[in-house]
Amino acid sequence: MDRDVSTLPPGLAGDPYRAHVRAWLAAHVPEGFLADQPGFRAPDLAACRDWEAAMHRGGLAGITWPTEYGGHGLSLREHLIANQEIGRRALPESVNSLGKELAGPIILAIGTEEQKRRYLPPLLQMREIWCQGFSEPNAGSDLAGLRTRATRDGSAWRVNGRKIWTSGAPNAQRCLLLARTGAVEDRHRGLALFAMRMDAPGVTVRPLRQMDGREHFAEVFMDDVVIDAEDALGAPDQGWSAAVRVLAIERATNRMYRAWRFENELNHLVRACRADATLARLLDGGAYHRRLAETVVDIEIVKAHVEPVVDSLLAGESIGDRGSLMKLHWSEAHQRFAALALELLEQAPPGAGPEVQAARARFQRIYLSARAETIYAGTTEIQLGIIGDRILKLPRESAKGGR
Amino acid sequence: MAQAETGKTEMGKTEMGTADKGNADMGKPGMGTAAVAAARDDRDGIAAFAETARHAVAACAALPVRERARQLAGDGLLGILAPESAGGLGLGPSFAAPVMEAAGAGLLGYPLAETLLLGAAFGSAPVGPAIVLGETIATIAWAGIAEGSGDRLSGTVGRAPLVDEADLLLVATRTGAALVPLDGAGVTVQPAFGLDLETPEHEVVLTDVTPVATLDAAATAALREDALPLWAAAIGGAAERCLALALEHVSTREQFGRTLVSFQALRHALARQKLAVEHVRAALERHAALVAAGAPEARLAARTSYAAATRFGIAAIESALQLHGGMGFTWEVEVHRHLRRARTVEAQGDAPGLHRRLAEDLLTANA
Structure with a gap:
């Protein structure tokens, strides 16, 4: 083939x-x-x-x-x-994916002409790296419960609160910040989006060391941070609906290269194993054939979900919540593959050559970072909930004592 | 039997390739996403086809096998892949898939995948039109091989759905495959231990039987590859049907004073069933688009659809059975019939062997 x-x-x-x-x-x-x-x-x-x-x-x-x-x-x-x-x-991986695949599309959707001209070119030219300030200590999966507050201060806004798991924050110049302008009880209503400068007085970033050893995400503290009106994105009560709309598309289109990168990883794994006599024997022995084949199939299924999304969007069709199906599949498929790669490569004998060592390093990284993939961008459990609620349209509550 | 010509028909150059590429409604080869868009424009036509298939399959439930053949043929469903010269429609997999989905969902008691494949493979042979018109019931022995020279084949073959009702049987030979008549001497049909209740499998012992037509090795291999998306669609349709049954069950039954569907554990199980159904559908749509575009990746896409169906589709059917609780273990609830069929199709298509080949291709490509 x-x-x-x-x-x-x-x-x-x-x-x-x-x-x-x-x-x-x-x-x-x-x-x-x-x-x-x-x-x-x-x-x-x-x-x-x-x-x-x-x-x-x-x-x-x-x-x-x-x-x-x-x-x-x-x-x-x-x-x-x-x-x-x-x-x-x-x-x-892009160090500005949150800018290119989240902030940018939201700005294109709800930003003013002036905002598009101000934010987008520096983002693409990599002069401004963006991070995503959505999750909070008590608002992870339940994002609508966030408490970071934005209050009017003349024409500007004054922001107080704390974000966590803020991807990309240690290197970012801008933050796509979701903050509350109304009461916590308002839930989805009264959430506003801002393009906050990370060097603004009152912004403190405390990097979090991740389980893969990197410091890509962080806690972000905002203490009386002033955000000018020109950095508010959309109307104050549009934040949530804009975020949800864009997130549904982003979930289906972001890192569109994924299936082909997984394929690159799979081919690399096989080549690396081939370079070592012990691992080559393992591969040829047949015990791994089923899982290797299932990996091939998993990757083809990712492609089968991704390509029609492009056609649908080009045809002006809504893709609804299809992104949840894709995200659920690729994240779990990648974890399965990463576990297979790790299991194979960790059977390398002492003294294995540089190709095997390089592959071990790569796939150890991939295995560890893949654990995040069923957590970020909506956990697996959240995706299952979306599929049940919005795709299957399952009734949410039973009528008490009858149907 | 009208088709019992004794003259052997050499079918080395089969019509099957034409059936795949000749789908004018799917756009011209090489059009890429334009072909996909053309297929989408044709969705109404395909949907109408699916509707016809659902009605025909439902009607078949009350009919004896011979009349099922006439019913399906009358609705044009037996010749979807067969050339027009044989009375077929010369359409591609995008039209066959919804029909196979309907057959799977409706537990059709007819060897439809086999008929579609044989109608295409023998479309220009004398036996072709009778198969397409439902006058002759033909099926395929998916396991075993018949030994012997040209016109005298002997051996035990198996995994032949509904062969006890059939007139013709395709059996593997050392040079490809041969279509043998079942009404003459030298044919013994014996029950096998198959799970399937709709088109039960039997074994057939052949002794010096003369074929009416043959396929060469390439055409036989192509027929096996072409079977994969048909089976995938049948399992996909069955999985979707079982999901609907499970959803109905948990939406009406109450325990602990609540309808079952309000429990998150069950909602998540239903969501995973939906994911499985969408995997099979996405894989089949990609296969149809690649065939329409004349792309070589269509082969891997066909294998993917079948692998996805036997892995995710069967898991979804099992999960749907589980959601039925004790009801799911009764004969009356139809989920077990789908599970029996799907597991039988998994064996007929040799899913383990397919996975081995997929792995071997991967290893060869990176040798």
């Missing part, structure tokens, strides 16, 4: 845009950047920034955004193609 061909979507093999993307990546991916190649060195923040800025200049970021805001004015179809090619290469 030709894996190269098998990763192409229907009829897009000869697409000129794909040729452009391939040529650009071949010419521009920095030395040592690919995690499945010899000589890989995990790039630092500055290298990631430079790389992503270069990707934007090369047309591979902000693909669907209007050109007046620094985008490239293309369709989701090109976005899918670029993601497939990015996914097929073991490139680093």
Whole structure:
């Protein structure tokens, strides 16, 4: 089977845009950047920034955004193609994914003209990295219970509160902040969105060390932080509905390269095992065939869920809550795969060669970070709830004592 | 038997490829997402087809097998994949899938997947039209191989759904496959220990039987690959039906003073059943789109659909049975019939062997 061909979507093999993307990546991916190649060195923040800025200049970021805001004015179809090619290469994850895939689309949806011009170009040029200030110590899955308060102060807002698990906060210049303008009892109503400057007086970031050893998320304390009116996104009571609307699309379209990256990981795992006599015997023995095949199938199913979303959105159709089906599947499938990879590679004998050691390092990272994937962006339990409530439309409560 | 021609028909160049690629309604090859969009434009036509299939399957429940064949043929459902020259429709998998879903959901007692495949494979052979018109009932022995030279085949084959009612049987041979008549001498049909109640499996002992038509190795392999999405759709339809039954059950039954559906544990089980149904559907739609685009990845997509159905679809049926509680273990509730069929289809398609091949392909690609 030709894996190269098998990763192409229907009829897009000869697409000129794909040729452009391939040529650009071949010419521009920095030395040592690919995690499945010899000589890989995990790039630092500055290298990631430079790389992503270069990707934007090369047309591979902000693909669907209007050109007046620094985008490239293309369709989701090109976005899918670029993601497939990015996914097929073991490139680093974006350090500004929350800007590009969450804040940006929300700003495009509800921001003023002036806000779009002010926020979007620096975001794509990687001069401003964004973080997401949604979750709080007592408002995780129950996001509508958040307590961070924004009160009017003349034309400006004054914010007090505390956010936690704020992804990307230690490196961010801006925070997409969800705060309450009304009473806690109002729940969904009275929630407002802000583009808060992270260097504003009163903002304190305390990085949290994650179980994978990184410090990507953080606690963010806001003590009388003043946010100018120009940094309020949408009307004060639009925050929640805007967030929910955008989140439903984002859940279905973010990191669209995922299936193809999983494929890259699976191929890397097999190659690495092949490089060691003990692991090669394990692979060829057949005991792992079933799980390897199920991984292949899991990845094909991710593709089968992702590609129609692009078609639906291009056709102007609503994708509803389909993102929950996709998210539930890919997150669990990736955990299954990561556990398989770890189990295989940890059977490497002492003294295994550099290819096996590099793969062990990569898949240990992947295994640990994959534990977060069924937690962030709505836990598995939240997704199951959404599928039951909104897709199957199950009745929520039984009538007491009868039906 | 009208089709009992003794002259052997060489079917090396089968019509099956044409059946897959010749779907004019699915857009031209290479159109990519445009082909997908064209398929979407045709969704109304496919939906109408599905509706016809649901009615036909429901009507079949009260009919003897021969009349089921006429009913299905009368509605054009036996020749979906067969060429027009054989009285078929020459359509692709996007039309076959909803019909197989209806057959699965409605527990159709007819070897429909086998008929669709044989109508396509023997579309230009003399036996083709009779199969497509439902005058001849043909089925396939999915296990075993018949030995012997050209016109004298012997051996024990099995996993042949409804073969006790059939006129013709496709059996594997060393050179591909052969269609043998079942009404002559040298044929013994004996009960097997199959789970399926709708199209029960039997074993067939052949002694010096002369085939009426043959397929070469490539056509036989293609037929097996083409069976995968048909089976996937049948299991997907069954899983969706079982989800609907489970939902109905937990929405009406009360325990602890509440309807069962208010309990989160059951809601989550239903959500996972829905996820399984959507996996199978998404895999089938991707397969149909890739076939329409003439893309080589269609083969992996076909395998994916079947693997998804036997893994997630069967798990969903089992979960639906569980949600029925004690009722689920009764003969009366139909969920067990779906489970029996799905497990039988899993064996007919050799799901374990398919997984081995998928793994071997992965290892070969990264050798």
